[in-house]
Amino acid sequence: xxxxxxxxxxxxxxxxxxxxxxxxxxxxxxxxxxxxxxxxxxxxxxxxxxxxxxxxxxxxxxxxxxxxxxxxxxxxxxxxxxxxxxxxxxxxxxxxxxxxxxxxxxxxxxxxxxxxxxxxxxxxxxxxxxxxxxxxxxxxxxxxxxxxxxxxxxxxxxxxxxxxxxxxxxxxxxxxxxxxxxxxxxxxxxxxxxxxxxxxxxxxxxxxxxxxxxxxxxxxxxxxxxxxxxxxxxxxxxxxxxxxxxxxxxxxxxxxxxxxxxxxxxxxxxxxxxxxxxxxxxxxxxxxxxxxxxxxxxxxxxxxxxxxxxxxxxxxxxxxxxxxxxxxxxxxxxxxxxxxxxxxxxxxxxxxxxxxxxxxxxxxxxxxxxxxxxxxxxxxxxxxxxxxxxxxxxxxxxxxxxxxxxxxxxxxxxxxxxxxxxxxxxxxxxxxxxxxxxxxxxxxxxxxxxxxxxxxxxxxxxxxxxxxxxxxxxxxxxxxxxxxxxxxxxxxxxxxxxxxxxxxx
Numbered sequence: 001x002x003x004x005x006x007x008x009x010x011x012x013x014x015x016x017x018x019x020x021x022x023x024x025x026x027x028x029x030x031x032x033x034x035x036x037x038x039x040x041x042x043x044x045x046x047x048x049x050x051x052x053x054x055x056x057x058x059x060x061x062x063x064x065x066x067x068x069x070x071x072x073x074x075x076x077x078x079x080x081x082x083x084x085x086x087x088x089x090x091x092x093x094x095x096x097x098x099x100x101x102x103x104x105x106x107x108x109x110x111x112x113x114x115x116x117x118x119x120x121x122x123x124x125x126x127x128x129x130x131x132x133x134x135x136x137x138x139x140x141x142x143x144x145x146x147x148x149x150x151x152x153x154x155x156x157x158x159x160x161x162x163x164x165x166x167x168x169x170x171x172x173x174x175x176x177x178x179x180x181x182x183x184x185x186x187x188x189x190x191x192x193x194x195x196x197x198x199x200x201x202x203x204x205x206x207x208x209x210x211x212x213x214x215x216x217x218x219x220x221x222x223x224x225x226x227x228x229x230x231x232x233x234x235x236x237x238x239x240x241x242x243x244x245x246x247x248x249x250x251x252x253x254x255x256x257x258x259x260x261x262x263x264x265x266x267x268x269x270x271x272x273x274x275x276x277x278x279x280x281x282x283x284x285x286x287x288x289x290x291x292x293x294x295x296x297x298x299x300x301x302x303x304x305x306x307x308x309x310x311x312x313x314x315x316x317x318x319x320x321x322x323x324x325x326x327x328x329x330x331x332x333x334x335x336x337x338x339x340x341x342x343x344x345x346x347x348x349x350x351x352x353x354x355x356x357x358x359x360x361x362x363x364x365x366x367x368x369x370x371x372x373x374x375x376x377x378x379x380x381x382x383x384x385x386x387x388x389x390x391x392x393x394x395x396x397x398x399x400x401x402x403x404x405x406x407x408x409x410x411x412x413x414x415x416x417x418x419x420x421x422x423x424x425x426x427x428x429x430x431x432x433x434x435x436x437x438x439x440x441x442x443x444x445x446x447x448x449x450x451x452x453x454x455x456x457x458x459x460x461x462x463x464x465x466x467x468x469x470x471x472x473x474x475x476x477x478x479x480x481x482x483x484x485x486x487x488x489x490x491x492x493x494x495x496x497x498x499x500x501x502x503x504x505x
Contacts, residue, residue, distance in 0.1 A: 029054070034081040036116040041078060042446070044250055044257055045071050051248055052079040052187065056158065061186040061208025063164070065249040068191035068438050069445020070257065073106065076160055076187060077114045083157070084117065084135060092157035093137050095181065099163050100140045104390040105417060106162070107138065122150075123386070141166050145177040156183035164188035167207055168200035170216065179207055191441065192434045193247070198224045209246055252444070263451045264444045268468070270460050271337040273503075274330065276318050281462065281503055284310045284321075308463065311501060315459040316361050316428055329368055334457055338365070338427065339372060341455060345423050346373065346403055351396070352423040354406045355439045357430060359383070362406045365427065369404060380407040396420055409439055418442040422450040427457055429467045461503050 031050045033041050041049060048064060052075060055062045064072050076096075083089050098106055103123060110119050119136040122129060123143055129150050130137070141161075144151055159181050161167065167175040167188075186208045193201055202219045205212065213219050223239050226232035252261055273281065288307045295303055313320040317335055319327035329335045338354070345352045356362050359381050370377040378392050389411075396405045397420045405421065409430060412418075421443045430436055436456075444452040458464045 031082065034078055034085050034114075036085065037078055037081060037113060038115060039074065039113045041074070042071070042260060044254075045075050045078075048072075048075040048248055048250070049078045049082075052076065053082055055246065056083070056185045059185055060246060061188070063188045063190070063193060063204060063208055063247045065190055065193045065247055067250065067252045067257075068441030069448075070250060070252065071446050072189045072191075073109045073162070074113050076189065077109060077117065080135065080158065081114045081117055089135065089157050090184075091133060092155055092184070093134055094158035094160060095151065095154075095156045095183065096136055096138050096160045096162070097141055097144055097178065098138070098161075099166065100142070100386050101389055101411060101416065102162055103138060103140065103386060104393075110136065141174055141178065144181065145174045148177045148180060151181050154182075156181065158185055158187060159183035160187045160189065161207070162189045164190040164204050164207070165192055165200065168203050170199070170203040170206065175203060179210070191438060193249070198228060205243065205246075212246070213243075252441075260446070261444065262448055264440070264454060265451065266454045266456065268456050268458055269337060269341070270458050271333040272460055273315070273462065274318075274333050274336075276331050277314055277333065277459075278503065280318050280321065281311060281314050284314060285501060285503075307501065311463045312428060313358070313361070315462050315464055316356070316358070317364055319364055320358065320361050327364060327368060329372065334427065334459060335365075335368060337457060338369070338425065341425065342369065342373065342404065349403075350423055351403050351421040352405070352425060353412070353418055353421045353443060354404070354425045354427055355409050355412065356406070356427045357409050358428070359408055361427065362408055365406050369406075373404070375404070376402065377404045377406060378402055380405070380412045382408060382411045393418070407439075409435060412439065412442065416442050417445065417447065419445060419448045421452075422448075423453045423455070425455045425457065429456060429458065429464055431467060431470060463501055466501075 029050060030046060031053055033046065033049070048066065052062055052064065056079060064075060066072050066075075080089075080094050096106060100123065103121060107119070107121065110117055117135040119138055120130045120134040122137055122139045127143070127147075129147075161178060167178050169175055188204050188208050190204065193204060199216070199220070202213055202216065202224075214222070223235055226235035227239070250257055252258060252264075284307065288303060288310070310321055315334065317327060317332040318324065319331065324331075329339055342352065354365060356365065362379050362381055366377045366379045378396050380389060380392050384392070392405075393416060396402050396418065405418070424440050424443050426436060426439070440452075440454050444454075456468070458468050
């Protein structure tokens with residue numbers, strides 16, 4: 001604790017801030033749950049809720065970074081309810097900013113656990129800012145960016161951002177708008193505080209406690225370069241120490257939490273390419289490698305990214321790349337594997353979620369699987385309205401006749417509660433294991449009462465084996481998954497590319 005104080009004093013330039021900090025770290029009180037909370041806080045949730053209360057009291061921001069599915073929403077709502085019951089909201093509203101797909105989820109959680117809190121949803125094309133006071137104003141990142149003037153005039157009690165990785169890039173207009181909102185205290189919720197690099201972490205921290213981790217340039221010099229480039233353990237420990245009072249992170253693997261969740265069993269399932277896929281895969285390589293060998297710089301990188309997409313699509317189904325009008329299950333080894341696994345799942349009268357990166361592939365799965373099993377297959381993707389998405393999710397969760405749910409990784413992979421399923425299929429793999437884990441945790445989360453089976457599809461001898469190997473050997477940084485995106489592969493030589501991408505059958 002002494003080292004924490006010493007390091008924090010360097011970060012807190014204002015003596016008044018340091019005085020509040022000393023009071024904060026002396027506080028160890030665990031608060032009783034609010035009287036009007038219509039649910040029970042699990043022991044670890046009560047700790048998180050109490051921690052939030054203390055940080056709010058001393059006007060320090062918080063990053064609640066619990067694993068996906070451990071109930072971050074109820075901890076925040078309970079803290080707001082605590083302040084309401086104590087008459088300490090100062091007639092101010094709390095602003096909750098979420099991705100559009102999570103608005104209904106937050107609304108349901110408020111109704112279920114904290115019905116005493118009044119709320120107003122400010123979203124949609126016909127939105128009107130309320131004249132009367134509400135405990136919570138619920139809106140989205142995009143609306144704050146578009147209607148920033150409406151939010152900077154309001155003195156908020158709290159500003160809460162869910163899926164805080166939405167502000168990981170400090171240079172976007174959206175991030176700048178969110179950081180302009182004036183508020184007494186800020187809370188960031190995320191299951192993946194570091195998705196790709198340490199600067200993501202800095203941007204989120206800059207939101208909750210501006211200036212505490214210094215400027216971007218200072219942070220790069222003091223932490224990013226030593227940790228990411230030089231594996232400097234002392235710099236890493238220093239960062240952990242100064243951040244610790246304002247970051248709470250509990251994992252599903254923690255002993256006191258693991259016992260509250262069913263098992264999650266991950267299976268890597270391998271399949272072979274069909275003859276049609278092999279022919280197409282090799283044809284793509286031959287055609288595009290000629291272009292690669294005769295290009296340089298940005299043009300070369302663009303061609304490589306194009307080839308990665310083409311090969312991934314070919315591994316999924318030739319129809320995704322060729323736009324075949326009457327696709328067949330037999331044309332794809334991966335699609336045949338999907339049918340085999342779905343037969344077992346449906347025989348056991350279980351539900352399943354199938355994740356894919358691509359809308360086109362989602363449509364293909366929906367078309368082929370609905371015909372094969374003669375039942376409606378639900379499909380969630382980004383082009384749907386909020387109302388349509390909510391109806392699809394509610395149907396899957398509540399109607400026992402709907403067993404199969406397809407979702408794009410981007411739309412269905414964060415924030416949703418899909419515990420009706422006990423099976424998760426990752427039809428195509430992504431470079432970032434954190435994104436994959438987020439998607440799985442839509443199912444493996446608090447409220448799930450069945451063991452969860454996870455299937456990761458990998459086509460043997462292809463680029464997908466490379467993706468899988470990279471995913472499993474990501475550098476572990478501060479116990480987070482730090483990933484690269486596809487750009488690393490654009491730096492390879494022509495010979496290295498041929499080795500990585502060529503078929504190995």
